[in-house]
């Protein structure tokens with residue numbers, strides 16, 4: 134079936150074959166460096182799988198290639214719309230400018246006939262000035278390939294409220310945003326992210342532990358960008374049957390299904406849907422509803438949403 138993906142990191146979705154080719158190492162080694170084989174101890178350990186991809190994604194040529202290949206992979210996965218995210222500041226090690234990074238990625242994506250947009254990630258742990266640059270960059274390219282910003286990185290070490298001022302600036306500049314919350318940190322993180330103005334929450338699944346968080350999500354029509362396989366890989370849940378996605382969905386919350394990182398988690402949406410169907414008996418109608426949720430909260434204008442909804446139902 135046709136699918137929509139809202140939560141997808143470019144650097145976590147680089148093909149192992151591309152790593153192998155660029156670094157001149159064998160494919161098995163490339164897979165080992167970029168993919169989780171067994172569960173990680175924590176989100177922190179999971180994040181080490183981005184070291185090699187980030188080492189490679191420092192030239193225009195490589196950025197364009199990785200973006201192009203991801204768009205091809207999305208097409209094969211029957212994705213009709215995706216919002217792809219990455220942290221621009223992480224691609225400046227070889228002297229590229231922020232503009233060159235965004236332009237190279239957009240160029241790669243534009244070569245595949247599938248609708249995509251970018252979300253620029255501010256990073257937990259980066260300085261105020263570095264993150265402010267991301268906001269300015271998003272403003273510059275807003276609705277020209279970039280549709281929003283995000284806050285990613287180690288949630289437990291850097292609470293969302295440290296970034297309040299930056300999100301106030303984003304709001305003033307009319308830049309939409311989503312925030313990673315309720316993944317590695319407790320439900321209060323979700324509540325704080327919503328109170329900062331996020332309309333979408335990256336993960337958000339730990340809201341299940343708090344009545345107050347669930348109530349707020351329902352009241353404010355917040356969309357949850359749920360990434361089940363990623364949550365297993367970071368050892369949040371031991372097995373898929375322990376994951377709260379079905380409970381959240383049955384509560385009527387706006388649940389969407391995402392991969393987070395296709396390479397790191399060795400998955401795609403087709404596989405994720407199959408796993409979810411086996412464990413929770415989700416029906417085709419349920420998956421359709423979750424894709425409608427995704428489109429209705431996509432960072433797009435109403436006309437674009439209507440067009441994609443028609444395509445989804447075709």
Ligand SMILES: [Zn+2]
Nearest residue numbers: 142313335393
């Ligand atoms: Zn993520």
